[in-house]
Amino acid sequence: MPMFEVLTPLSVLLCLFGVLIGIIMGSIPGMTATMAIAIFLPATYALDMINSIGLLIGLYVGGISGGMVPAVLLNIPGTPSSLCTTFDGYPMTQNGEGEKALKVGITASIIGGFVSLTILFFFAPVLASFAIDFSAVDKFLIVVFAMTVIASISKGSLIGGVFSGVLGIFISLIGRFPDNNQIRLVPPGFEQELVYGFSLLPVLIGLFAIGQNLQESEEGLVAASHQKINLAKDKAKQFKFRIFKGQFVNTIRSSIIGTFVGMLPGVGGSAASITSYSQAKNFSKNPEKLGKGEPEGMIASESANNGLIGGALVPLLSLGIPGDSTTAILIGAFLLQGIEVGPLFITTNPDLWSGIVFALVIANIAMFILMFFSIKYFAKIVYIPKHIIFPIIMLMCVVGSYAINNGVMFDVWTLLLFGLVGYIFPKVGIQIAPFLIGFILGTQGEKYFIDSLKGSGGDLTVFFTDGPLAVGLWVVIIVSVVYAVIDNRRTKKAESAS
Numbered sequence: 001m002p003m004f005e006v007l008t009p010l011s012v013l014l015c016l017f018g019v020l021i022g023i024i025m026g027s028i029p030g031m032t033a034t035m036a037i038a039i040f041l042p043a044t045y046a047l048d049m050i051n052s053i054g055l056l057i058g059l060y061v062g063g064i065s066g067g068m069v070p071a072v073l074l075n076i077p078g079t080p081s082s083l084c085t086t087f088d089g090y091p092m093t094q095n096g097e098g099e100k101a102l103k104v105g106i107t108a109s110i111i112g113g114f115v116s117l118t119i120l121f122f123f124a125p126v127l128a129s130f131a132i133d134f135s136a137v138d139k140f141l142i143v144v145f146a147m148t149v150i151a152s153i154s155k156g157s158l159i160g161g162v163f164s165g166v167l168g169i170f171i172s173l174i175g176r177f178p179d180n181n182q183i184r185l186v187p188p189g190f191e192q193e194l195v196y197g198f199s200l201l202p203v204l205i206g207l208f209a210i211g212q213n214l215q216e217s218e219e220g221l222v223a224a225s226h227q228k229i230n231l232a233k234d235k236a237k238q239f240k241f242r243i244f245k246g247q248f249v250n251t252i253r254s255s256i257i258g259t260f261v262g263m264l265p266g267v268g269g270s271a272a273s274i275t276s277y278s279q280a281k282n283f284s285k286n287p288e289k290l291g292k293g294e295p296e297g298m299i300a301s302e303s304a305n306n307g308l309i310g311g312a313l314v315p316l317l318s319l320g321i322p323g324d325s326t327t328a329i330l331i332g333a334f335l336l337q338g339i340e341v342g343p344l345f346i347t348t349n350p351d352l353w354s355g356i357v358f359a360l361v362i363a364n365i366a367m368f369i370l371m372f373f374s375i376k377y378f379a380k381i382v383y384i385p386k387h388i389i390f391p392i393i394m395l396m397c398v399v400g401s402y403a404i405n406n407g408v409m410f411d412v413w414t415l416l417l418f419g420l421v422g423y424i425f426p427k428v429g430i431q432i433a434p435f436l437i438g439f440i441l442g443t444q445g446e447k448y449f450i451d452s453l454k455g456s457g458g459d460l461t462v463f464f465t466d467g468p469l470a471v472g473l474w475v476v477i478i479v480s481v482v483y484a485v486i487d488n489r490r491t492k493k494a495e496s497a498s
Helices: 002-006 009-027 033-046 049-066 068-074 085-094 098-132 136-147 149-153 158-172 200-218 248-263 269-283 295-319 325-336 350-372 375-383 386-404 409-428 432-456 468-497
Strands: 175-177 182-184
Touching (some): 009 033, 009 068, 009 350, 049 068, 068 098, 085 295, 136 269, 149 158, 149 432, 149 468, 158 468, 200 409, 248 269, 269 295, 295 325
């Protein structure tokens, strides 16, 4: 029986090991789930397919979940998809609720994981066919929809936030234009280094980790003893499962969004988290609280993060198309075993299909147990004096950036450059989060925009006449932008009144 085969002691042990290593690597800035799987991929050649999948799925789930740890405690996204986790997670830590924030994120993660697993198990072939029918126009509009979060999270100045986002898009376009191979926006002498533009992870880590280190160093490296994780006598700052009371719709909606966006090849986990956070704010009863330490925002981001895991596996297993960079590496694991993924995979490999499903179940449960009951030890990182932990963070960031592209020194210089940018931008009124969202989504938006124009012969009306889905997406985009503008005005009035 496949169920019992995947539940053998070796399979379970490998899955647990994968989750543990994934959590550790996800917790280190620059060390992603993709990197963890790439490192352990050669080892799977010595294992059978079921045991290999147990190890790799564990690394995948653990790596995605581990990214929340530095995002919450240090305001450093461990992975690109944990960007939105910093919006409310770090303010909760500053308010003495670090352990509570982490437990909220862990609980949301396992819910998102099981929602996506359920969708994967029952609807994989149907959803894969649905996702593959998405046109370039539909994907472009989904990216535009994700970008509307820039208006939602702009702090103090809507125009400033939009400008920051547009600047991020502009910077993301540096490098070779894929359609004619022409180098653009590159200073003379840097054509070789910037042929593919700036790598995302050095930019991400530089803006948050190095920039924050420089900013706090300027303020004097005050010891972190004033940051209390969870005061035993302060019950309001302790985690309770009733925090999720009233968050059922938010949790399920965000999990489904994560799964859905994960199904779209090339869109990625960052867009899933950003889109879920935007919708959480649009539908929130207290949108003004999001971004200031509200568990609702944590729930939206983390349930979407783990929801994308099952979603990304849908096109991989049903069509042989990787949903993201991590599942692209998983294809290598199948090839090493001589197995071809595609439309006939599930019917011709029922044992392996069952193994994947049960590996996901075990990995999500293991992730929850390992993180939930040990997170108080992770959370103690905020007790370490800053003059000790900051050099350690700097060292990890440099090592992680150097290792991202197998030892490219320019990635280290990118890290330091954007660390300086992250230090200067807030001083001149440019907002970091909108800038980074624009940078992440800019190249994707351009790709789908160009593909749409190619398909229509340059006719711009295709963005409005492509089909009912495009019209529906435009309606959602307009509603999201209008709501963000109204919310921004309401917040300004409340601040001026106080």
